[in-house]
Amino acid sequence: MLIAEGVAGPEKGGGAGAAANASAAAGAGDSAIEHSDYRAKLSQIRQIYHQELEKYEQACNEFTTHVMNLLREQSRTRPITPKEIERMVQIIHKKFSSIQMQLKQSTCEAVMILRSRFLDARRRRRNFSKQASEILNEYFYSNLSNPYPSEEEKEALARRCGITINQVSNWFGNKRIRYKKNIGKAQEEANLYAAKKAAGASPYSMSGTPGPMMSPPPGEDSMGYGIPGMNGSGYSGVGQQ
DNA sequence: GTGTATGATTAGCG
DNA sequence: CGCTAATCATACAC
Numbered sequence: 001m002l003i004a005e006g007v008a009g010p011e012k013g014g015g016a017g018a019a020a021n022a023s024a025a026a027g028a029g030d031s032a033i034e035h036s037d038y039r040a041k042l043s044q045i046r047q048i049y050h051q052e053l054e055k056y057e058q059a060c061n062e063f064t065t066h067v068m069n070l071l072r073e074q075s076r077t078r079p080i081t082p083k084e085i086e087r088m089v090q091i092i093h094k095k096f097s098s099i100q101m102q103l104k105q106s107t108c109e110a111v112m113i114l115r116s117r118f119l120d121a122r123r124r125r126r127n128f129s130k131q132a133s134e135i136l137n138e139y140f141y142s143n144l145s146n147p148y149p150s151e152e153e154k155e156a157l158a159r160r161c162g163i164t165i166n167q168v169s170n171w172f173g174n175k176r177i178r179y180k181k182n183i184g185k186a187q188e189e190a191n192l193y194a195a196k197k198a199a200g201a202s203p204y205s206m207s208g209t210p211g212p213m214m215s216p217p218p219g220e221d222s223m224g225y226g227i228p229g230m231n232g233s234g235y236s237g238v239g240q241q
Numbered sequence: 242g243t244g245t246a247t248g249a250t251t252a253g254c255g
Numbered sequence: 256c257g258c259t260a261a262t263c264a265t266a267c268a269c
Contacts, residue, residue: 125248125265148258169257170249177260178247 041114049107053100060096064089128171132161136171140179147176 071085128136139157140147149157154168161168 127247127266167248171247173258173260174248176258180259 038114042111045107045110045114049103052103056096056100056103060092063096064092067092128161128163128167132163135161136168136175140172140175147172147179 067088068085071080071088074080127133135157139149139153143149149168149172151165154165154172158165158168163171
């Protein structure tokens with residue numbers, strides 16, 4: 001209930017955030033999020049939060065006793081009712097709890113920023129593996145006339161590349177745009193892949209193996225291979241759906 | 242540090 | 256809903 005109550009409100013992602021924070025506050029290992037880096041940072045935040053909290057509590061207690069002592073001393077010169085003392089203590093506690101509230105809030109903010117940073121995949125962009133790029137490019141340039149893989153094909157590509165279907169879609173979206181934007185340059189690539197395809201079928205077939213035997217790119221490029229700007233390319237599944 | 246490549250997100254279109 | 260185009264934010268190369 002520490003952070004959670006502060007977090008529960010302004011979470012844009014839904015309940016997941018509150019849950020993550022709750023589990024973080026409780027110190028339980030959360031299973032939903034698998035980024036160890038994320039967890040490390042989260043626990044760091046939690047640790048700092050608890051440290052600060054403790055510090056404040058300690059300071060509060062110290063301050064309270066200090067004030068009490070002062071009042072006690074004053075009570076020799078003038079009468080001080082217990083009620084007055086209690087009131088003082090209340091005020092102090094109130095002040096400190098409001099400070100703690102602020103701490104809570106800033107911690108919550110930090111957690112949310114952390115979350116958004118890690119949730120926003122843009123910030124964790126990793127290039128696909130060489131093989132994945134090869135596979136995708138091979139498909140793209142083999143189907144230049146219709147570079148729109150069906151769902152089934154996307155799934156197959158995703159499986160082969162070890163990425164998600166969404167990533168495949170993103171990749172093709174980006175590729176199509178960027179190919180169109182710069183056909184001249186992309187033609188080199190097209191040539192290259194056309195040559196590759198012509199040379200050795202598809203040498204990309206392993207799925208999980210970290211192939212150290214990746215054959216190096218062919219030193220000799222194909223002689224003037226006609227650009228398949230519009231080849232009919234017989235290979236396309238053209239899925240049903 | 243700067244520039245380019247690239248994966249992901251977003252607005253807008255049909 | 257999937258696509259395009261623009262844009263963001265990072266990875267990578269120099």
